[in-house]
Amino acid sequence: MTTSRSRPRPAGFGRLAVRMTALTALTAALALVAACAPAFRGPPPLEALVGTDAQVVLGERVFAAACHGCHPNALAGLGPGIIDSRRPNWLIRLQVRTGLGAMPAFSTAELDDVELDAVLAYLDALRER
Secondary structure, three states: OOOOOOOOOOOOHHHHHHHHHHHHHHHHHHHHHHHOOOOOOOOOOOOOOOOOOHHHHHHHHHHHHHOOOOOHHHOOOOOOOOOOOOOOHHHHHHHHHHOEOOEOOOOOOOOOHHHHHHHHHHHHHHHHO
8 A cells, every 4th residue: 555655746846845835935924014014093184185285186186086996095995005104105106107916007198297296295295194
């Protein structure tokens, strides 16, 4: 009778095991990072941004049209929350342009640089509150 230990392993089995171990470690690391993300303290104040410049007002309109569906009130929805994010603006800009995971890429035809700058200014104004 043959036991499972005496069966020959298929070629490449060792490499597959190493890849699966690496994938498991990566998944665990991502879960840890997600667990350490800042807790959301409720919705950001969405009353009119009094005394703000035109760029922030434009950013609010663009965010409502392009971003709010996945990031409602700049909080977590289909996408992660942005209001409590510690991501620098250059990284948000990169994610918007290239996409990441479920997030689609937004070309300059869909969201031009002026609009993207306005969205970033709007997010900065929300974070300062």
